[in-house]
Amino acid sequence: DAGVIQSPRHEVTEMGQEVTLRCKPISGHNSLFWYRQTMMRGLELLIYFNNNVPIDDSGMPEDRFSAKMPNASFSTLKIQPSEPRDSAVYFCASSFSWPGLEGLAGAFNEQYFGPGTRLTVT
């Protein structure tokens, strides 16, 4: 079975440019997460979708960041305009959560991560 797919794997762009990162979750998973990993801050949750609906975007750094999930098999994370401090590895992860039970203990299974996108903004 295919795991979580992310593209591109590497992105180098100039400050001010728009960057779009893409993710295809594991088929059958209904929860999707975007993370950012840096040396200074470790792994940070940016946004969480459940059944394609954004549930928690409190980790999105600022308005320059936006994420969408138009359907169950595709999500994008967009940065516009990009800045050098956005340089990081961005991970997409997916998991299965028991429908209607998301607020209860044990509702979420383990998260499976994609290979990540290494973003460098110069």
Next chain:
Amino acid sequence: AQKITQTQPGMFVQEKEAVTLDCTYDTSDPSYGLFWYKQPSSGEMIFLIYQGSYDQQNATEGRYSLNFQKARKSANLVISASQLGDSAMYFCAMREDYSGGSNYKLTFGKGTLLTVNP
């Protein structure tokens, strides 16, 4: 206070020996889950093993086992018969099931870099 503490920034082990990577956690939730992930130099995050707070037995997955000591709030990862391919960063993570509706969140430790020597 940090929710997940990994006190070993780096560890070395000889090939074929066992190694224990430490993880302590802090939560007041009665229900929670503990996870270990491996991140090799290629960068991907690989799920290794899961332990639920109510699980009676320690979790095992092949050469990986989780030494779960609930009273001490520790969830150490044990890798038996280390292989060169085990060299990687290892992250411990926790999911709190009653944390104000954020039971989907994983809180990660800072990681332990394991090097397996031939």
